[in-house]
Amino acid sequence: MKLNGIIGLSITLLILSGCWNSREINELSISIAIGIDKTERGYRITHQILNPKAISTKIYTNETPIILFSEEGENVFSIIRQNTAEFPRKIYNSHVRMVVFGEDMARNGIQDVLDFLLRDHEFRTDFYFAIAKGTTASEVLSILTPLEFIPGIRLYNSLENSESYLGITQSVDILDLVQCIISDGKNPALPGIEITTGEKGSDTLDVLTTVSGKKGLKYIDMGVFKDDKLIGWLSEDESKGFNYIVGNVKNNIEYTHYNEKDQITYEIIDSAKKITTSVVNQKPSLLVEIRVKANIGAVDGYFDIMKKENESMVVNLLENRLQEFCESALRKAQTELHSDIFGFGEVIHVKYPKLWKEIKSNWSVEFSRLPVEFDVTVELNKTGEISKSVFTKEES
């Protein structure tokens, strides 16, 4: 009997002492997006926290789907913990979908925050980054969005969608970002978010009941970094060029004018890049070959695309257009920003390791002088459900 007592005691000890990390789901406040701003005191961290009651389809409430939570302090981790002092539930960060940096924050450097995000066990690696262009991250996170009630998830989804169907953004997760920052021959570029203007504020539920005229969020431009500091923005066209150069375009719409007012619209369905490098007199030069497959999306006017001689014209128009994008992106990066966001340095590193060791330390200067040529090849694939424009008059 004594023995049973002791065994029971030790098992109870073992069990009583368990459950340290157990937390019921309804005791968590699930953070979906984090905004980080630079302030005078240090940082302002904004959490977008789910309100499960409002999202649940069964219970009707008048509450907002998210609760915004902001705290200011000197140190990132301590701010995140600070929240517990005011908030009934511990903030849970494993489901963070977006991390939004305020523009000031990005310009001051994001390296220290990234170290924390990698080190803390709650943060996974599958969230994306964005920069609030011209505004603060907490502003961005405070905007409610229709269709997808949770703004953080909306931001995540539309970033992925705009990457695959628009080709002006790039989704960057923490490993990519860190690799870009620590690599000598590559600099990161992150998508920017802008708040679209509207008369009505978008931080109450009322916004979901109106149809138009509200504030919204939109991905626009790409922020170019040098190491971990934001130094400038690529415009929409330059962002496109950037994405073509790094081979990040999967599907995209382009249009060209074949005369003054009529346009041909293309749907890019595939794009591949190949960067080759050669060294002449200890000076590297690059050739970027971009191969693009495109369908015809629309033809205005009476242009007959089925004519043999017109085909090459159609192709040339698009090739020139794409070349323009790429060149403008390169020009911006080389002359204005001096930041190698395309990873040309890495290409040289792989091909000419010895040369790279010499020019590594001075790469941003070297990069600005780097001769780069573009060779865009377009392959026309399909013409859609109709061949010629139906309005083309047949000459019979």
Next chain:
Amino acid sequence: MNKKIITNKQLFSLAAGGSIGGSVLVSAPLMAGIAKQDAWIGALIALIYGACYIFMLTCLSSQFPNMNFVEIIQTLLGKWLGSAFCVYYIFLCILLSAHIPWYVGDFLTTMVMPETPQYFVNAIYIIALAIGVSYGLEAFARASEIFLKAGSFLFILAMVLVLPNAHIGNLQPILENGILPPLKSSVVLSSFSTFTLIILLMIYPSNINEPKKASKEFVKGYIWGGFISFTSIFLSILVLGWNITSKSRYAAYILANEIEIGVIFARIEFIVFASWILTQFVVNVLYFYAGISSLAHLLKLKQSGKVILPLSLFLLALAEIIFPGNIYQENWIVFGWVPFIITLGLVLPLCLFIVYWIKRLVSGKQV
């Protein structure tokens, strides 16, 4: 004589499990720290000379088909020197049996549940360990077949699922700093996955049902284990890049974090942990078993099963103090573990081999 007999297939599993368990989650950061993007070449090199090393072990032990390692040491080195080496060997086994629970506890309290005290994680693990050892070699060898299959399957599944995230650019430039760094890094890998297999000599020739074909299975098992370790290092570098790999603590787990294919195959990094703990468990039971059976030989214990429980408790206590923190642990691996295992795993068998040859030459002359 109720000698425990295991099949060749089980030897394969034990060797492979032993080789995977020690290395798969731990060695990639160290190797990437030394050889950067060429660490995978180091893994290949380690695999090649490791196979030769295993072959040497089988050559040595097949000369003494009815003895285990402790008996071989005592026969070749004499009573006093032999016993000294045996004590050192037992020290290795017991120390390692406490290290592995520490790794499991450290992993869990670092990556998954930081608020749980490590001794609690260790206690649950060590209970399983004690059950495993007390069930005996035969039962455990059978279980190791299942552990190896399940572990390999889960690991390969994870590696296949993470392939879409691979960037071939992370491997380039190949051999930027010459062949020397990969060679150096291979020493680290083999001190985790190759030299540790010395413990299998406790069972290798004497407990096998078909000793003639066994050496082949031994080498095959090692190669399978080496292949899995290689895959983990290769993909860590391919996906994470050498820089993040070398700076992460458990690279393969972070690697599995990257798995995201549709909705189904997302957030399943725990399968890497599952495969790791399965193979880790194989290694750990082997160490504990080797420790206890050599202790039994040295002190002439009649019923060695009776000391499992007290020793398990000792392991639990030892795991609490063995590494004060992971900074200590990472230094210890380089300055303690590598020379320690090389002494026992490489130098000792080589010495035994030489002594054996000398003795044979001497006795040959006499005949």
Next chain:
Amino acid sequence: MKTPRKITQAKKRQQASFPESNLGSDLFANLTRIKTDFGQNNDLVVNVLQWDDNPACIYAVLYLISFTNKDTINSLSDEIDSLKNKVSTKETYSTLRDFFSGIRVCKEGSKLMDLYAELLSGNMVFLVNGSERYFSVLAENTEGRAVEEPSAQTVIRGPKDGFTENLNQNIFLVRKRIKNTSLKLENLSVGKLTKTAISLMYIKGIAKESIIQEIRDRINRIEIDSILEGAYIEEWIKDDRYSIFPVFLSSEKPDSVAAALTEGKVAIFTDGTPYVLSAPAVMVDFFHSSEDYYHHFIISSLMRILRYMAFFITLLTPALYIGITTFHHEMIPTQLLISIAAQREGVPFSTFLEGLILEVTFEVLREAGVRMPRAIGPAISIVGALVLGQAAVDAGIFSAAIVIVVSITAISSFSIPNYEMSNAIRTARFVFMVLAGLIGLYGIFVGLIVLTLHLCKIKSIGIPYMTPIAPHIKGGNKDTFFRFPLWSMKKRPYGIHGIDERRVADEYDKQDKTKDQEFR
């Protein structure tokens, strides 16, 4: 080395209570003796008869009326009447004996103890005045349940007859299926008090001699006063007595016992129970149904995979749910997490407690379903479904998700063909739930490791339980996870069979198999 000595001691004790005494030559003295030994037993019938007023021709017929078949008694008395004229004075005993041994199963003896045994097994005993011997005639009442469809192991396709409580009937049902002289039967009797008849059945040459001998030895070593069901034997002769996993395949279907015999297993029949044990049985046997072999092999293989999935679902689903929702929230997809979180708003219990309460409730419902009278079964299930499924969730006491989890577990636990295996898994499930509640997935992994170790450790009559998975047998996995076509299962399961290892004739390999297809 201990057991044989124990047996002799037990025998000595037995002999002390029943003194070794022979019959005397005086009929009436014998009868008095028997009557005193039986005491005030109303069902002992002693019929003293005399032919032709000859004092030498006095004989007595004894039987237990509850045991004997009335028709047999009637026909016997008719037969005796016809004998009347042939009987001479001196040879009454031998005449009677010779006559009956010609037409019925007859046993002779002279010991009182054997006589009692004969009476107690339902035979008629003849005693003749002046003879020191008796003989008994088989007159057992074989009336019992007719052969019916098995109640616990039902099939869609395949034979629908099931074993009954009658031993001879059961043996007949199996013998009918294997018409071969090498089908051997051994009769044993176990139980000091009950003297239950046990029969071992095997096919000589196919079953391994060492296994038969082992089972025989172990059964002989049993020392218990009563055996009322095969489970008593199983519990006594099991290799690892504390293991909850069954190592004897119990079946109430003659066709599956016949199949087990052809695989080289040994069947153990116990009198008085419709369940027949077969051993050695390995883990995978408990996931096979006799129906697997009656359907197309691809379909059967899929069914088997479903059953193995059901095994894991039963074992792990509640534990995984508890572990993941209380420890590893990062593993749940965000949308699912939101919906679970919304469901759990306002639920008072922790997930672990919720799971535990509902699982226990389910077990209670299941137990109630087995024990209660048939007629109120539907009522209970309605109450159970309504209370658990609807009201508890609506009232906000339990979350809907946990009800789904428990239901899935319950349903899958019933798709495991063997009830004992299903019980074992359901029991293990609670351990996993506690482990998951303690430390999450890690606890589940360690639990799985220990479970695997345990399954690899236990044996069934010396055969490792996980054969042919661990130890892995090359080519032995044709009838484990999948069911390969019958013609490709050329050998009997490894480790069990004796000399005769092939199932499919050797010549079949050499035949030109394309010939069959030429007809098309």
Next chain:
Amino acid sequence: MKNTLFFLFVTATTLIICVTVIPNLLKKRLYPEFWVSIVALGLSLLISFSKVFDFSVPNPSDLILWIYSPLKGLIQGLLKQG
């Protein structure tokens, strides 16, 4: 708190082993087993004491480091980066 629980756990387990296993060993005259058990239990108790009362016990890992400290420079050259 955690240390106290650890100490209690180790002590309880030691007690269980002392009650169940040790008398058996003595009864069967398995003296080597007895001494191994006593040493193992004693050491684990010592370690758990050290956790609660906050004194340090020698760490076997330090022993290994000390044994191989002459090789430190060699290993440093061999296994550090480059």
